[in-house]
Amino acid sequence: MPNGIVIIDKPQGWTSMDVCAKLRGILHEKRVGHAGTLDPMATGVLPVFVGQATKAVSFAEGGQKVYEAVLQLGLVTDTQDTTGETLEERAVTVTEDEVRAALGRFLGEIEQIPPMYSAIKVNGQKLYDLARQGREVARKPRKITIFDLALTQNLGNGQYALRVVCSKGTYIRTLCHDLGQALGCGGCMAALHRTEASNFRIDEAVTLEDVAREGEALLRPTDSLFRQYPAYTIPSAEQERKCLCGNSLRAKLPDGLYRVYGRDGAFLALSEAKDGTLTSKRNFFSV
Numbered sequence: 001m002p003n004g005i006v007i008i009d010k011p012q013g014w015t016s017m018d019v020c021a022k023l024r025g026i027l028h029e030k031r032v033g034h035a036g037t038l039d040p041m042a043t044g045v046l047p048v049f050v051g052q053a054t055k056a057v058s059f060a061e062g063g064q065k066v067y068e069a070v071l072q073l074g075l076v077t078d079t080q081d082t083t084g085e086t087l088e089e090r091a092v093t094v095t096e097d098e099v100r101a102a103l104g105r106f107l108g109e110i111e112q113i114p115p116m117y118s119a120i121k122v123n124g125q126k127l128y129d130l131a132r133q134g135r136e137v138a139r140k141p142r143k144i145t146i147f148d149l150a151l152t153q154n155l156g157n158g159q160y161a162l163r164v165v166c167s168k169g170t171y172i173r174t175l176c177h178d179l180g181q182a183l184g185c186g187g188c189m190a191a192l193h194r195t196e197a198s199n200f201r202i203d204e205a206v207t208l209e210d211v212a213r214e215g216e217a218l219l220r221p222t223d224s225l226f227r228q229y230p231a232y233t234i235p236s237a238e239q240e241r242k243c244l245c246g247n248s249l250r251a252k253l254p255d256g257l258y259r260v261y262g263r264d265g266a267f268l269a270l271s272e273a274k275d276g277t278l279t280s281k282r283n284f285f286s287v
Contacts, residue, residue, distance in 0.1 A: 002027045003051035004219030009205035010038050010046040010194075019208065023048055026212050035060035036197045037119065039173070041083055044194030045202050053222040055282055059270070060225055064147060066165050066196035069189055071176045073099075073158040076186040078131070079117040080173035090185045092158040096151070099160055102182050103149045106175065111141035115174050144170045159190060199228060222284055223259050223267040232258040232278070234268070243268055244285060251278040 008019055020032045033054045035047045044067075049057050074092040077084030114120050116131040122139070130137060145167040153161040164172060173189045180187020195202040206218050232253065234240045239249050240262050253273040260269045260278070262285075269280040 001051055002029045002216045002219060004053050004216075004221055005056070005224060006048050006050065006211060006219050007200045007205045008046045008048050008211075009202065009207055010043055011208065012043050013040055015040050016046055019046060020048060022208055023050065023211065026208075027216065033057050036065065036168075036194075038194060039081070039192065041081060042192040042194065044192075045197045045200055045205055046194075047198045047200055047225075049222075050219060052284055052286065055284060056222055056225050056270075059282070060198040062168050063198060064165055064167060064196075065170070065194060066163070067172050068152075068193045068195060069162045069164060069172050069176065070155065070191040071099075071160045071162055071179060071187055072190040073160070073180055073183065073185050073187045075158075075188050076177070076180065077188050079188075080115050080171075080177040081189040081192075084117070084188070088186055092185050094183045094185060096154050096160075098183065099179075100151050102179055103151060103162075105182060106146050106149055106179065109143055109145045112144050112171060112174055112178070113141050114139050115171055115177075118171065142169055146170070146175070158185075198225060221267065226257070226259050226270055229257045229259050229270070231261060232271075232273075233261045233265075234263060237263070240268075243280070246280065246283065248280075249278040250276060252276060253278065257281070 010019055016034045016037045020034055024030060024032045027050060029050055031051050031054045033049050035057050038046055047060055072082060074090050075086065076088040077086055116136055117128045120127050122137050146164065148165040150163045151160055152163050155161055172192055176187050176189040211218055234243055242249055243260065251273060255274050258271050258273055259267065260271045262268050268285045269283045271278045271280045
């Protein structure tokens with residue numbers, strides 16, 4: 001049975017769930033899930049988890065993400081990107097320096113109102129379902145963090161290339177919309193490419209065609225998600241039995257998270273050491 005993580009360079013026009021469905025067919029495995037949804041128009045890093053690795057999805061959804069986006073000034077749409085219906089068009093008279101100055105207002109922890117075209121639920125209904133019915137409801141602002149926001153190129157015709165480093169839950173479409181509002185001319189997102197997510201980079205990504213051709217060979221081990229944490233190998237058969245039964249272990253380790261391995265090198269768990277006790281946060285062995 002296939003188990004592991006594959007970093008897909010998501011093609012434009014596909015939903016994240018489309019990618020998972022395609023991989024279920026290629027790998028003949030029902031347990032397939034992704035971390036960090038990308039809009040259909042977006043491309044780039046989409047971590048996909050297969051088999052036992054699906055237990056790790058919740059650990060992959062946090063952390064910072066890096067995007068390359070194109071801001072289109074002078075255009076306001078219902079979806080906050082260029083795929084939507086035009087609500088307003090305005091002349092763009094702002095300068096590149098004014099755009100650069102506006103970026104600074106969005107750095108750090110800010111509040112962002114999620115777009116109507118999103119999968120967030122309000123009273124049990126997804127916002128995009130309500131939006132398609134022509135309904136708009138109040139959305140509570142959410143705290144997000146923009147760690148870095150840079151203008152990388154003036155593309156002309158009111159378009160600017162941006163590089164965004166942000167927290168989980170950030171809508172780049174909404175950031176573009178809000179930038180346009182701050183500049184007084186309106187704006188939306190014209191393109192989006194994710195270059196990093198869950199500590200995986202675009203140069204590690206493969207295409208769906210690659211997976212169709214090479215199959216399970218492109219799956220990376222589940223513990224690659226946790227490569228930032230030190231490894232700990234259980235030293236005895238008795239302690240390994242305790243681990244496999246879900247019990248905590250005594251271990252003289254500095255406090256923190258660890259990748260825990262059996263004596264045969266098999267990845268068993270992500271565990272937390274505290275006050276000399278090692279407790280599993282998630283087991284990855286088969287029972």
